[in-house]
Amino acid sequence: xxxxxxxxxxxxxxxxxxxxxxxxxxxxxxxxxxxxxxxxxxxxxxxxxxxxxxxxxxxxxxxxxxxxxxxxxxxxxxxxxxxxxxxxxxxxxxxxxxxxxxxxxxxxxxxxxxxxxxxxxxxxxxxxxxxxxxxxxxxxxxxxxxxxxxxxxxxxxxxxxxxxxxxxxxxxxxxxxxxxxxxxxxxxxxxxxxxxxxxxxxxxxxxxxxxxxxxxxxxxxxxxxxxxxxxxxxxxxxxxxxxxxxxxxxxxxxxxxxxxxxxxxxxxxxxxxx
Amino acid sequence: xxxxxxxxxxxxxxxxxxxxxxxxxxxxxxxxxxxxxxxxxxxxxxxxxxxxxxxxxxxxxxxxxxxxxxxxxxxxxxxxxxxxxxxxxxxxxxxxxxxxxxxxxxxxxxxxxxxxxxxxxxxxxxxxxxxxxxxxxxxxxxxxxxxxxxxxxxxxxxxxxxxxxxxxxxxxxxxxxxxxxxxxxxxxxxxxxxxxxxxxxxxxxxxxxxxxxxxxxxxxxxxxxxxxxxxxxxxxxxxxxxxxxxxxxxxxxxxxxxxxxxxxxxxxxxxxxxxxxxxxxxxxxxxx
Numbered sequence: 001x002x003x004x005x006x007x008x009x010x011x012x013x014x015x016x017x018x019x020x021x022x023x024x025x026x027x028x029x030x031x032x033x034x035x036x037x038x039x040x041x042x043x044x045x046x047x048x049x050x051x052x053x054x055x056x057x058x059x060x061x062x063x064x065x066x067x068x069x070x071x072x073x074x075x076x077x078x079x080x081x082x083x084x085x086x087x088x089x090x091x092x093x094x095x096x097x098x099x100x101x102x103x104x105x106x107x108x109x110x111x112x113x114x115x116x117x118x119x120x121x122x123x124x125x126x127x128x129x130x131x132x133x134x135x136x137x138x139x140x141x142x143x144x145x146x147x148x149x150x151x152x153x154x155x156x157x158x159x160x161x162x163x164x165x166x167x168x169x170x171x172x173x174x175x176x177x178x179x180x181x182x183x184x185x186x187x188x189x190x191x192x193x194x195x196x197x198x199x200x201x202x203x204x205x206x207x208x209x210x211x212x213x214x215x216x217x218x219x220x221x222x223x224x225x226x227x228x229x230x231x232x233x234x235x236x237x238x239x240x241x242x243x244x245x246x247x248x249x250x251x252x253x254x255x256x257x258x259x260x261x262x263x264x265x266x267x268x269x270x271x272x273x274x
Numbered sequence: 275x276x277x278x279x280x281x282x283x284x285x286x287x288x289x290x291x292x293x294x295x296x297x298x299x300x301x302x303x304x305x306x307x308x309x310x311x312x313x314x315x316x317x318x319x320x321x322x323x324x325x326x327x328x329x330x331x332x333x334x335x336x337x338x339x340x341x342x343x344x345x346x347x348x349x350x351x352x353x354x355x356x357x358x359x360x361x362x363x364x365x366x367x368x369x370x371x372x373x374x375x376x377x378x379x380x381x382x383x384x385x386x387x388x389x390x391x392x393x394x395x396x397x398x399x400x401x402x403x404x405x406x407x408x409x410x411x412x413x414x415x416x417x418x419x420x421x422x423x424x425x426x427x428x429x430x431x432x433x434x435x436x437x438x439x440x441x442x443x444x445x446x447x448x449x450x451x452x453x454x455x456x457x458x459x460x461x462x463x464x465x466x467x468x469x470x471x472x473x474x475x476x477x478x479x480x481x482x483x484x485x486x487x488x489x490x491x492x493x494x495x496x497x498x499x500x501x502x503x504x505x506x507x508x509x510x511x512x513x514x515x516x517x518x519x520x521x522x523x524x525x526x527x528x529x530x531x532x533x534x535x536x537x538x539x540x541x542x543x544x545x546x547x548x549x550x551x552x553x554x555x556x557x558x559x560x561x562x
Contacts, residue, residue, distance in 0.1 A: 011367060014363050018360055018364065018368070018376060019376065021380070022376045025379060025380050025382060025383050025437065025440075025441065026379055026383075028391075028395060028437070029383070029394070031394060032390070035394075035397065087289075088288065088289035091285045091289055092286045092290065094285055095281075095283070095284075095285030095286035096282075096286060098282075099278055099279065099283075100275060100278055101279055102279065104282070107286075107290070110298070111290075114293065114297050114301075116550065117301055117543060118539065118542050118543055119498060120500075120519055120523075120542060121300075121539045121540065121543050122297055122300045124304055124307070124522070124532060124535055124536055125299075125300035125304045125307065126296060127526075127527070128303070128307075128532065129296075129303075144296045145297075147289070147292050147297075152289070181285075205387070208387065208500075208501045208504075209500050209523070212504075224387050224389045227389050227393065228393075228504075238397055241393050242394065242397075244390075244393070245386075245390035245393040246390075248387055248389070248390045249386050249390050252385040252386075253382070260378060263381070264377075264378075264381065264445055268448070268449030
């Protein structure tokens with residue numbers, strides 16, 4: 001970067017434009033949080049209506065709308081899916097990358113090709129399957145579509161980076177297969193596993209279409225579905241739906257603040273390597 | 275060697291079974307149902323190509339297909355170009371603390387679910403007292419019913435989608451630009467290339483694989499737009515914002531016309547594959 005770049009008017013205009021752009025990204029969310037602390041039956045929200053010490057909209061959600069349940073359901077779905085996706089992705093990626101399985105190339109390509117398939121194509125028949133198996137309104141059904149090719153693809157990129165010498169050395173030392181996987185391979189790809197967990201967390205927490213169709217009982221709804229059903233029959237106080245939306249935003253946002261590096265680097269690595 | 279193969283099979287089998295049973299099998303089931311009439315109550319009856327024949331005369335579907343194409347044409351170029359320019363600016367000129375702060379801020383909308391996003395954008399777009407109309411009011415401009423007017427509704431929905439996904443693509447581009455070797459860029463500075471020349475002649479060509487991936491992801495995601503339409507407009511007004519994914523949802527899960535919905539889903543799959551092929555040609559053709 002040269003000094004003339006820095007001084008030019010164009011540079012400052014650019015800085016202002018990009019700053020404005022960043023501001024536009026967060027203004028809707030700030031507005032959402034403000035309204036969630038207001039009581040208003042009309043759209044006209046005055047700044048006097050906003051009281052950040054007044055949590056009554058949130059209290060209403062938990063007391064009158066039983067929001068504890070969808071919150072708990074979403075947390076259960078997230079935790080279970082993070083664990084399952086981690087196990088499936090690591091084992092499959094390791095098998096595909098490091099083991100001489102006959103016919104593994106076409107098999108892996110088949111798995112990869114599922115990333116191109118629109119979810120609707122899968123969901124209709126998966127719904128029929130779950131309905132026939134009496135598995136609607138179960139956590140298993142909620143978690144299943146989160147297991148997919150993306151994690152396997154991503155973990156394979158990283159397991160490829162584990163040198164074969166390490167694995168062979170461990171084999172010569174008489175290390176059992178299970179121990180090689182658990183104590184040699186997995187520790188070396190730990191950052192990638194954390195990134196994958198963060199990704200899975202976000203997609204499990206925010207998924208909407210699948211829980212919408214697979215849950216018919218209110219007590220199995222996830223937070224997104226509960227938030228969505230709130231507005232349709234509660235247009236009287238805009239604070240309620242905004243409080244629900246703020247709640248569903250708060251959890252991934254906190255995680256982002258704590259693990260920004262994993263979010264950003266994960267996407268970057270996925271993009272650059274993919 | 276044989277033992278290693280056996281281990282390998284042991285590693286991939288559990289995951290492979292899950293993917294075969296719950297991802298690949300449903301694809302073929304959907305293909306099968308698309309040739310049947312099926313309403314969940316009775317078992318499916320084979321009707322050959324009847325569902326597909328009906329696709330051609332369904333005006334609601336034609337409208338949805340058209341809407342989806344417009345939605346893709348608005349969102350994909352907008353989010354790709356915006357992300358590319360913002361990422362380039364951040365990487366080239368604001369490679370400091372403030373730049374990294376902006377980058378973290380731009381990523382935040384990616385964390386929001388479409389449901390939460392639609393919940394707040396609904397009152398931002400609102401006719402009376404909505405944030406946009408209030409803002410316009412300050413300058414004495416009369417606002418309008420953004421989501422209630424068939425002319426503006428689809429554009430409004432697209433803007434929310436761009437708002438939500440641009441941060442994701444910015445991060446990918448940013449990493450890609452940082453990966454363009456420092457030597458190459460420094461050499462171009464020494465050779466006296468202006469920043470604009472540097473972008474068009476060095477950064478952009480080297481970013482082609484990443485652009486290709488961002489466009490591919492963008493197209494695949496945009497063609498499946500559902501959450502935001504469901505929550506923000508419900509497909510209205512007068513089907514002005516109904517997308518293919520929304521039509522599939524309402525046929526399959528509101529009317530329980532499974533066979534017909536499956537035929538539309540297969541159509542969506544074919545459209546995505548077709549566009550993907552064209553796009554591949556386009557990107558490869560330019561390389562020569």
